[in-house]
Amino acid sequence: MRGVRGLDVALVLWPSFLAACAASLLFFAAVDPVVLRDAGPRLFAGLDREAGYALGFLFFWGSAALASAISVYLIRTARAESRAADVPGER
Amino acid sequence: MASATPLPPSAPPAGFYAAAAKIYPREVDGRFSRLRKAAVVVLLGLFYGFAWLDWNGHQALLFDLPARKFHIFGLTLWPQDFLYLTLLLIVAALSLFFFTALAGRLWCGYACPQTVWTELFVWIEQWTEGSRLQRMKLDRAPWRAAKLLRKSGKQVLWLTLALFTGFTFVGYFTPIRSLAAQILSLSLGPWPWFWVFLYSLATYGNAGFLREQVCKYMCPYARFQSAMFDKDTLIISYDEQRGEPRGARRRGSVARSVGLGDCIDCTMCVQVCPTGIDIRHGLQYECIACGACIDACDQVMDKMGTARGLIRYTTEHALRGERTRIARTRLVVYAVLISAALGALTFLLLTRTPLILDVLRDRNALYREVHGDRIENAYTLKMINLDDQPHRYRVTVSGMRGLELIAPVGEVPLPPGSVNSIAARLEAPRELSGGVHRIVLTLAAVDGSGSAVHENARFIGPKP
Numbered sequence: 001m002r003g004v005r006g007l008d009v010a011l012v013l014w015p016s017f018l019a020a021c022a023a024s025l026l027f028f029a030a031v032d033p034v035v036l037r038d039a040g041p042r043l044f045a046g047l048d049r050e051a052g053y054a055l056g057f058l059f060f061w062g063s064a065a066l067a068s069a070i071s072v073y074l075i076r077t078a079r080a081e082s083r084a085a086d087v088p089g090e091r
Numbered sequence: 092m093a094s095a096t097p098l099p100p101s102a103p104p105a106g107f108y109a110a111a112a113k114i115y116p117r118e119v120d121g122r123f124s125r126l127r128k129a130a131v132v133v134l135l136g137l138f139y140g141f142a143w144l145d146w147n148g149h150q151a152l153l154f155d156l157p158a159r160k161f162h163i164f165g166l167t168l169w170p171q172d173f174l175y176l177t178l179l180l181i182v183a184a185l186s187l188f189f190f191t192a193l194a195g196r197l198w199c200g201y202a203c204p205q206t207v208w209t210e211l212f213v214w215i216e217q218w219t220e221g222s223r224l225q226r227m228k229l230d231r232a233p234w235r236a237a238k239l240l241r242k243s244g245k246q247v248l249w250l251t252l253a254l255f256t257g258f259t260f261v262g263y264f265t266p267i268r269s270l271a272a273q274i275l276s277l278s279l280g281p282w283p284w285f286w287v288f289l290y291s292l293a294t295y296g297n298a299g300f301l302r303e304q305v306c307k308y309m310c311p312y313a314r315f316q317s318a319m320f321d322k323d324t325l326i327i328s329y330d331e332q333r334g335e336p337r338g339a340r341r342r343g344s345v346a347r348s349v350g351l352g353d354c355i356d357c358t359m360c361v362q363v364c365p366t367g368i369d370i371r372h373g374l375q376y377e378c379i380a381c382g383a384c385i386d387a388c389d390q391v392m393d394k395m396g397t398a399r400g401l402i403r404y405t406t407e408h409a410l411r412g413e414r415t416r417i418a419r420t421r422l423v424v425y426a427v428l429i430s431a432a433l434g435a436l437t438f439l440l441l442t443r444t445p446l447i448l449d450v451l452r453d454r455n456a457l458y459r460e461v462h463g464d465r466i467e468n469a470y471t472l473k474m475i476n477l478d479d480q481p482h483r484y485r486v487t488v489s490g491m492r493g494l495e496l497i498a499p500v501g502e503v504p505l506p507p508g509s510v511n512s513i514a515a516r517l518e519a520p521r522e523l524s525g526g527v528h529r530i531v532l533t534l535a536a537v538d539g540s541g542s543a544v545h546e547n548a549r550f551i552g553p554k555p
Contacts, residue, residue, distance in 0.1 A: 050157055053156055
């Protein structure tokens with residue numbers, strides 16, 4: 001496997017950022033982070049709503065980035081011939 | 092993406108983003124660049140200005156996330172009003188489809204924040220580092236005092252602008268005046284700082300550093316926008332039949348008599364392109380339809396004494412000498428869908444009642460006997476005034492003979508945007524209250540605002 005390139009980092013961070021924005025919007029429109037804090041473990045006690053939004057956003061970004069990273073990893077480590085067979089029209 | 096017209100094959104794909112050559116767009120003047128400058132001034136003026144606009148004593152546009160309330164001029168939206176936002180996003184998406192099908196990537200060329208902020212950052216770059224040729228020379232020059240001064244001056248201006256942009260952005264989510272005061276007194280909490288820096292970094296990185304690479308490598312819309320295109324879509328196109336064969340010639344010579352087309356191959360269209368493509372290779376997904384190449388080519392055609400429009404807004408049908416149809420099924424369908432969504436949004440907003448009433452029965456007792464011959468039921472009324480004005484309300488009951496409201500009597504005042512839970516007691520004569528009765532509680536504003544909500548409940552008496 002070749003080393004990690006700048007493009008790989010961008011391919012992981014950028015789509016997951018977009019996904020995290022959409023997920024945060026939908027999730028926090030329905031759920032108030034303060035309610036979540038009060039219902040959850042004591043770990044988050046003392047955090048306010050703004051901290052809840054930020055942590056939620058970072059959590060979504062991290063989860064989506066993990067998925068993107070696995071996708072990029074699987075594509076980059078596949079054999080060249082199977083990649084060519086999968087994507088016939090690739091430029 | 093394959094080119095839609097049978098033009099020469101497009102250039103081989105550029106290298107990966109770290110290796111991409113730096114693009115030095117040449118400055119250009121003309122109809123489209125003036126239009127773009129006007130769009131930049133208007134849109135950024137709105138962005139930086141609206142944050143400071145007040146309306147009825149509060150910030151006119153405030154998406155108050157800490158309080159979970161959106162203030163849009165006189166309207167206050169709560170999380171339960173998410174439907175409006177959804178409809179608004181649907182309208183925005185459909186409008187994007189409509190305008191793309193009509194005239195290509197108008198969004199990319201004039202309205203996309205990426206374009207708008209990049210334009211602003213390029214202005215700063217031109218001001219500190221000079222024209223395209225001066226910038227290229229400066230980058231090749233060794234690091235001396237003059238270069239250091241120009242480069243660091245640019246960075247200082249860029250960073251200041253980026254930080255102010257991040258601050259303004261956060262100012263739409265927490266009240267901007269108190270945000271400014273907290274920053275100046277260094278008493279701002281860590282999370283607002285995090286968002287200010289994140290948005291500043293995004294502005295600086297996208298508009299100063301990445302620029303056209305965002306459009307070429309990061310933007311999903313650039314990849315699928317061609318799905319909205321058809322042969323009647325206005326696109327920026329090089330008129331190959333008129334231009335080829337291209338080549339240099341003496342000024343004043345008649346192109347056809349020396350066996351050439353109108354293109355003098357001056358490469359001005361390539362030099363002004365912010366994404367560094369050659370429009371003469373045909374429609375490419377890197378083209379953000381800014382129109383800089385049209386402006387540049389028109390100037391050259393004027394100098395050569397030939398007609399403008401060798402590169403112009405045209406359609407595939409028109410290029411082939413066929414008729415262009417503007418009103419076509421695709422556009423009509425988009426227009427109908429946009430009107431329907433806008434109509435629904437308007438109707439829902441106009442008929443929205445900024446008031447919520449929840450009725451909870453007392454869990455401790457089904458009923459209570461009072462004064463020997465009367466039955467009492469107790470409830471908790473949860474009232475929310477969703478309006479941004481204070482109102483006074485009165486509770487009334489109906490749906491059962493002999494039913495009487497004991498509490499609350501009189502008017503219940505509610506400040507704007509507040510929730511209030513009050514105890515309510517209802518009574519009915521014993522002989523009329525046997526069994527379970529469906530009743531209706533009504534909460535109505537008594538100050539002429541006309542808001543009223545009805546809520547069903549049960550009144551329970553002893554088994555008959």
